[in-house]
Amino acid sequence: MSKPLLQMALDATDIDTALASVEHVANQLDIIEVGTILAFAHGVESVSILRKKYPDHIIVCDMKITDASAILSRLAMEAGANWVTVSAAAHIETIRAAKKVTDEFNGEVQIELYGHWTLEDAKAWVDMGITQAIYHRSRDAELAGVSWTEADLEKMHKLSELGIELSITGGIVPEDLHLFKHLSAKAFIAGRALAGENGCEIAETFHSEIGKHW
Amino acid sequence: MSKPLLQMALDATDIDTALASVEHVANQLDIIEVGTILAFAHGVESVSILRKKYPDHIIVCDMKITDASAILSRLAMEAGANWVTVSAAAHIETIRAAKKVTDEFNGEVQIELYGHWTLEDAKAWVDMGITQAIYHRSRDAELAGVSWTEADLEKMHKLSELGIELSITGGIVPEDLHLFKHLSAKAFIAGRALAGENGCEIAETFHSEIGKHW
Numbered sequence: 001m002s003k004p005l006l007q008m009a010l011d012a013t014d015i016d017t018a019l020a021s022v023e024h025v026a027n028q029l030d031i032i033e034v035g036t037i038l039a040f041a042h043g044v045e046s047v048s049i050l051r052k053k054y055p056d057h058i059i060v061c062d063m064k065i066t067d068a069s070a071i072l073s074r075l076a077m078e079a080g081a082n083w084v085t086v087s088a089a090a091h092i093e094t095i096r097a098a099k100k101v102t103d104e105f106n107g108e109v110q111i112e113l114y115g116h117w118t119l120e121d122a123k124a125w126v127d128m129g130i131t132q133a134i135y136h137r138s139r140d141a142e143l144a145g146v147s148w149t150e151a152d153l154e155k156m157h158k159l160s161e162l163g164i165e166l167s168i169t170g171g172i173v174p175e176d177l178h179l180f181k182h183l184s185a186k187a188f189i190a191g192r193a194l195a196g197e198n199g200c201e202i203a204e205t206f207h208s209e210i211g212k213h214w
Numbered sequence: 215m216s217k218p219l220l221q222m223a224l225d226a227t228d229i230d231t232a233l234a235s236v237e238h239v240a241n242q243l244d245i246i247e248v249g250t251i252l253a254f255a256h257g258v259e260s261v262s263i264l265r266k267k268y269p270d271h272i273i274v275c276d277m278k279i280t281d282a283s284a285i286l287s288r289l290a291m292e293a294g295a296n297w298v299t300v301s302a303a304a305h306i307e308t309i310r311a312a313k314k315v316t317d318e319f320n321g322e323v324q325i326e327l328y329g330h331w332t333l334e335d336a337k338a339w340v341d342m343g344i345t346q347a348i349y350h351r352s353r354d355a356e357l358a359g360v361s362w363t364e365a366d367l368e369k370m371h372k373l374s375e376l377g378i379e380l381s382i383t384g385g386i387v388p389e390d391l392h393l394f395k396h397l398s399a400k401a402f403i404a405g406r407a408l409a410g411e412n413g414c415e416i417a418e419t420f421h422s423e424i425g426k427h428w
Contacts, residue, residue: 043257066278066328071251089303089329091353114280115303116330139305
């Protein structure tokens with residue numbers, strides 16, 4: 001299993017704040033995410049700006065595409081994204097159309113696991129060549145004030161078994177990483193934690209925990 | 215039952231094309247939609263530009279919000295939208311947060327019916343005061359080359375019975391409107407049909423069919 005990557009989600013409502021938030025920690029990141037908020041606030045130009053500034057990072061545009069995937073994926077890819085996110089609620093043909101476009105650019109689709117998705121859905125995604133999904137800490141866990149529930153971990157294991165690599169997010173802290181050591185973890189996604197004053201230190205802790213468990 | 219409205223979806227990838235496509239037909243529209251494509255392509259500034267130009271139209275920003283609803287709804291509302299769309303796949307608390315923000319602006323949330331939503335979900339939306347949803351012609355119908363299936367119409371009736379007003383979309387043509395005459399139809403949404411040369415004529419036909427059946 002390859003080492004999980006570190007991803008920072010940029011969710012500012014203006015591009016300058018977003019750029020400022022990533023600058024000090026960019027060297028320690030593998031993946032920069034143009035979050036849905038930034039993508040709507042400043043448009044896909046956000047992706048172009050980040051691509052210009054960070055030519056070597058993986059850039060993901062978190063559009064959570066639900067429909068019109070061919071056009072939206074192309075917008076993201078032409079702006080310089082490597083990956084684009086598509087909602088689990090999208091029709092299977094919508095996902096297929098996104099994959100077709102991202103393939104053209106040697107890009108990838110990540111499925112955003114929202115709504116009542118099923119393992120049958122996940123199998124259909126895998127059957128068409130999807131290899132990545134994004135797992136969010138459940139709201140129930142968040143509302144109950146717990147970090148990750150057994151139910152979350154079980155679902156993640158089932159997805160891993162199907163061959164889906166997971167990017168894991170939702171108030172994730174370095175101390176939680178050991179929970180995922182038996183999973184096929186593609187990346188850990190943090191946002192505000194990395195944007196703060198201690199961002200570099202926190203990024204280092206992420207990397208050292210990753211080194212410890214993978 | 216009040217008369218259904220006519221909505222045009224603007225899904226160009228640049229704002230000038232979008233503006234040009236709506237100009238000739240704007241007088242015949244009740245609602246202008248900043249489609250997801252336009253919103254990502256040009257950012258929520260698209261909404262501000264349309265609001266300035268069309269101060270009296272209802273403007274909906276089709277973000278299909280799936281998460282981060284408080285910030286995204288606010289972006290849309292502050293830019294001048296009246297309504298914002300939220301995905302049926304969004305967590306109930308995400309929908310509630312969007313509603314709270316739109317309420318502040320006397321705006322409304324429309325639920326975009328994608329994914330495996332259930333009537334239980336719909337009841338939960340109604341219980342929190344949601345009154346609108348957007349119904350898309352099913353992909354199965356589209357792929358089978360039929361306009362609207364019995365299954366589509368049955369689901370729409372059940373939603374109507376719950377008190378949800380439906381905006382109806384998906385290759386809709388004026389000749390189909392009679393199918394929906396017993397539904398609580400809020401609006402009919404067309405895009406390219408209204409943007410074309412015969413846009414005004416088609417809009418007129420929509421209105422005359424609406425007049426005939428409601």
